[in-house]
Amino acid sequence: MPALMKGLVLTIELSIAAIICGSTLGLLVALLRHLAPPSMRWPMTLYVELIRNTPFLVQLYIIFFGLPAYGFRVSAVDAGLIAMTINLGAYTTEIFRAGIDSVHRSQIEAGHALALTRLQIFRHIILKPAVQKVWPSLVSQFVLMMLTSSVCSFISVEELSGAANTIQSATFRSFESYIVAGALYLALAIVLKFGLFALGAAVFGRRAARVRSFGTATLALAKEAKP
Template structure:
């Protein structure tokens, strides 16, 4: 007997799926905000202070970038409680995503900062700008503007990667899908629908980030907006 697609079963689970979608959006937005913030802070610290600070930041970035996100989540969710720190599934997901994204954005923004030519800073000093003005207007903002497309790609990757948070029982979109398929036995319909939702989310996020980039830096983010600095963040 050929298989019949029955997409109408999805309607039964629309509430769970909607809740899951909102959780995915919330986790993504929160970790993008926090991850970018820590990325800017760590990349700045690293470029201002030499010695142990730089070594520590670099070690953090390398450890996170060279281990799987899923294993990082397991360490936070299952490992921390054995040290006496109990974290819920949502908190664990949020911590994990922030720690992960912060490492990538530190690396990306570092590349941006290093691309700022020394003469720019000297020009700022010659104009009598304060240290803070130089830092903000000559180093950080142009650096972030330069690497914005790479940051955006990383944000989208993080949103997509949040799907593995279902493995630590965070009630996000993939978890909602797993629930719906375990109840309905309609795994193909459920996963096709949820895949399309993720695709729509990714396109929306990319579009939104491009708009934000346009507002902030006067040009679209997204890829290939203009020749930008090459960062090895795939």
């Protein structure tokens, strides 16, 4: 159990770091795709399609085994974190893009009519409602990325799956090792899921009514402003 607990801690650390870095990357790429003219969106589109249509294991191998050939050496843990961040960033880009596109254009125009700054429009009219709408999808993607961290054991990262592999190699008790690891993954997924939903309720729950009221008010103002 001490080895499994140590692996569990590393899994949690990798997951939290990847969720923070990957969601930040995804939000930035989604904003660039939203703000850039159509002719300049191809680098972001290429990144999203390339990552989403190639296996995570291949991406991990390229970072850990491929980059050293060009002079870029990273540790196994760092390679795992980089691969998880890049992979999660591509998936969250599409999720954020869907949320941003769901914000009605008239609400943004109403924000301009109310003399709000671009930062205020982005924070209050675009970002919060967009993230609120796609939060369940983000939570599911975060949980999937936590489970995907088990692939990092292929490059000798001693996270939970790596610890289970080491234990079963030493004791030849594969069933016991993996059933305990599976139970720990299940518990971690449940805790992460409910924790993220609680975070969403704390951030959006009390403000949801105000966001909807502001959206309704700005939409009505935009309609009245039309000739």
